[in-house]
Amino acid sequence: MEDDELKGEDFVILATKRDSFADALRWLSEGHPMPPDTSWSRLLMELVPIVKADEVSSGALRRVVKEAARSEVDSARVLFDPASIPSPNEFRNALDELVRQSDGGSLSTLSPRGVLNAQYANSRSIETLCLAVGVTYSDAIDWFGVGSGGWKLEQVEQLMEYFGNLLNGAIEVSLKNSIPGKAIELLGKTPPGWEPLDNMRINGVPYEVLLAQRSVGGPWLAHKNKTSNVSNIAAAESLSVELKRRGIKFLKASTVGGDVRQIDLQTLSGIPKKQVGLVVLSSDAPVFAVAFSSARDGGTARANGDGLMQIPQNETPLALFLTGLGWSPRPETDRLARRFSGRIFTELTVLELADLIEAAL
Numbered sequence: 182m183e184d185d186e187l188k189g190e191d192f193v194i195l196a197t198k199r200d201s202f203a204d205a206l207r208w209l210s211e212g213h214p215m216p217p218d219t220s221w222s223r224l225l226m227e228l229v230p231i232v233k234a235d236e237v238s239s240g241a242l243r244r245v246v247k248e249a250a251r252s253e254v255d256s257a258r259v260l261f262d263p264a265s266i267p268s269p270n271e272f273r274n275a276l277d278e279l280v281r282q283s284d285g286g287s288l289s290t291l292s293p294r295g296v297l298n299a300q301y302a303n304s305r306s307i308e309t310l311c312l313a314v315g316v317t318y319s320d321a322i323d324w325f326g327v328g329s330g331g332w333k334l335e336q337v338e339q340l341m342e343y344f345g346n347l348l349n350g351a352i353e354v355s356l357k358n359s360i361p362g363k364a365i366e367l368l369g370k371t372p373p374g375w376e377p378l379d380n381m382r383i384n385g386v387p388y389e390v391l392l393a394q395r396s397v398g399g400p401w402l403a404h405k406n407k408t409s410n411v412s413n414i415a416a417a418e419s420l421s422v423e424l425k426r427r428g429i430k431f432l433k434a435s436t437v438g439g440d441v442r443q444i445d446l447q448t449l450s451g452i453p454k455k456q457v458g459l460v461v462l463s464s465d466a467p468v469f470a471v472a473f474s475s476a477r478d479g480g481t482a483r484a485n486g487d488g489l490m491q492i493p494q495n496e497t498p499l500a501l502f503l504t505g506l507g508w509s510p511r512p513e514t515d516r517l518a519r520r521f522s523g524r525i526f527t528e529l530t531v532l533e534l535a536d537l538i539e540a541a542l
Contacts (some may be wrong), residue, residue: 188226188254194455203237210240216415221248222530226537227524239515246518247509252527254412254504256477261411266404267305278302288313288382289375293338300332307340313378314344315364317403365397366390412472412504414438416528417458420502422469423535430462437473452499454492461538469541470499471534476507486513490520498541500524502532534540 183320209215225245232238245525260266280286281293282302288310299306308318309528315407321327324343325336346352350373352361360368366386371377417437424431433439434446449454450460450470474489482505489501501521508514508527518525 189383196477206232206241207237209244210237220533221506222526222533225518225525229501229518229523229529234471242515245511246515246525248501248528249525250508250514251529252368252506252508252528254406254475254528256412260401260404260416265407271305272309272312273304276537277306279306279310287379289379291341293334293341295340297332297334297337313364314347315362315367316457348375365393368448386466410436412475416473416502419528419531420459420534422454423531424461424538427535427539430541432460432462450497451495452497456489456492457499461541467497469538470497471502472499473502476505479511482507483513484509486511486517489517498524500526501536502526502534504528
């Protein structure tokens with residue numbers, strides 16, 4: 182292939198410095214520096230249709246994908262949706278309500294009816310009780326079949342029976358080197374029953390117990406799990422702002438902060454996958470679609486990438502908006518680049534994505 186057959190300013194600059202196109206690919210795969218203003222996203226879209234599957238071409242593609250998929254969103258350093266973080270005072274109020282509804286003014290004298298009454302008065306009551314015992318609220322909801330209508334007395338009775346058995350050591354685990362899951366402060370030589378919880382409620386928990394809990398649970402682990410999709414919402418919002426600024430009409434799914442049902446967006450775009458979060462319109466017809474996905478680590482990128490690979494192709498061009506540190510290092514991301522014609526973008530290249538969308542109108 183001659184240099185004048187190449188598309189794209191960046192690769193032309195690269196190729197004209199080499200003796201041949203193959204030599205240019207080899208030079209690129211070896212990691213030589215490119216101009217600082219290189220548009221890696223544009224280069225990726227230009228490179229994907231013309232490279233083959235040989236070792237040198239694959240190495241060049243890996244280099245470009247690694248740069249194009251680079252994201253600085255590190256969920257270990259960022260807390261999304263801080264407004265949803267409950268304050269310690271909320272749990273104190275819930276504890277006080279539980280005690281107020283108990284027969285003897287303590288957690289150890291709580292009845293199922295008292296727990297339910299406390300829940301009516303303070304919606305964090307049962308969640309607080311679960312956390313005190315060492316059970317996540319979402320697990321309790323699943324275990325006892327709590328629906329959208331909230332807790333029923335029979336379910337609370339089952340919950341309290343389970344907690345009583347757990348605290349009194351009546352639950353056995355058949356697997357070796359394992360114990361029933363409960364709060365870390367209840368492990369070791371603590372008295373059975375609810376009394377240790379009442380003691381800590383009144384006298385406090387040692388600081389070292391808090392540190393031990395952070396060690397086994399990870400700082401902010403539960404909150405990060407609850408807000409795992411917020412990075413996609415933030416990504417969709419950054420693109421939305423730019424498209425609005427340019428006067429481009431689009432629809433955004435409720436799953437990424439919009440007001441359109443996911444199923445309606447799928448029907449409109451003809452792409453029956455929930456990852457599609459934004460569809461650009463021209464005369465009310467879909468002309469471009471964007472799928473959003475976040476991956477903090479390589480394992481998540483691999484799993485999410487498998488899902489993205491299942492998105493069917495149709496006449497509507499689809500771009501991937503990827504966030505998180507997991508995408509760039511993974512060779513599996515190269516498959517995504519090939520499947521979606523190099524249309525891979527991150528929060529660092531949102532303006533280039535907007536340019537591509539504008540050019541499609």
